[in-house]
Amino acid sequence: MRRRLIQSTLAVVLVVIAVFGVSLVIVETRTISSTAQERVDLEAVRLASIVDSRLIGTGSVDEDFLREQIRDARYAVIRIPGEPVVEVGTKPTGDVLQGRATGEEGETVLVEEPRSSVTREVGRTLLIIGLVALLAVIAAVLLAIRQANRLASPLTDLAETAERLGSGDPRPRHKRYGVPELDRVADVLDSSAERIARMLTAERRLAADASHQLRTPLTALSMRLEEITLTDEPETVKEEATIALSQVERLTDVVDRLLTNSRDPRSGSAVTFELDDVIQQQIAEWRPAYRGEGRAIVSSGKRHLTAVGTPGAVAQVLAALIENSLMHGGGTVALRTRVTGNQAVVEVTDEGPGVPGDLGARIFERAISGRNSTGIGLAVARDLAEADGGRLELLQGRPPVFGLFLSRTPPSKKSPGDGDQTVR
Structure with a gap:
């Protein structure tokens, strides 16, 4: 591209120089020739006037006097009636310019000048015009190189940016070049980079959330299947198989919820449900794991509470808190229910060492963990709680008390004038 820009600019300049330079040379040549001819004619008239004055005053004209009147390297011939011809100067050879004049006394004056002076x-x-043309060409080349670099370098940068985007590096460069068209392309590439970065972040977050949310129900399901393999009693096998099937249904619900949130994280399926059912379900699922660790899991507090939310999501939140107590806590785990204002609260506590003071304010941030774990369990639980209008908080650090707050008022249906907003 640089070469084409330089060649095109140079071609335009050469055409302009050729058109206007040749015309200027022709005009200047004719002007110089006509000026030289006029100069010779005026010289002849001047000499004729001087000869007239001399003849009137003294009656004679000599060669020495006329030699003093001749300017430059000119040659003059004066013919006076009845007098010898007077020649002054050296007669030029070759092509000459001639000027003639006739005086009042009948004398004639011929002045000749070599045309070489005109040449x-x-x-x-021509040398001056050529130098000016050469300077114009040099200036045009320098300007073309500057413009080519100004246009070609940004295009190279934009090509590298597009290549980086294609290779999976979505970092925007935020670099502008002072050319509106190129800056517009840079704006579009930066916007695309930001969108791609958001998409990649969302996909990575979905993968992390999916792996964490699926791990808990799969662990519970595997425990149930182990119970089945360890017993020969048909009634126990039937009971455990029924529980396993219900866990498979909840696992399917988790997958559906993950897919729904990946398409539209604002979508929710909050309904009014019995909080006791979800709590007892989680206690039944986790009791074998706690029994295997020599620990207990119990429930207490106000019974027959109804709450608004997605039962599967609430179960996932409680499962994350129960698993967190199993991994990091100690002693008996208690799920207590109570009512505060228009909210139902489920508190999950244990008898362990609690949350370190330096992690208390950041416990719900992703990648924050007090032990060697993924650090996303509580972050995912908080997101699930907030998706249905609830919230998850750390109420006390030592002993640890986590509180899940759920509304008890069903969400209002959207009216035609509400647009896309939902009143809760």
């Missing part, structure tokens, strides 16, 4: 003057003029 030298034309040559000087």
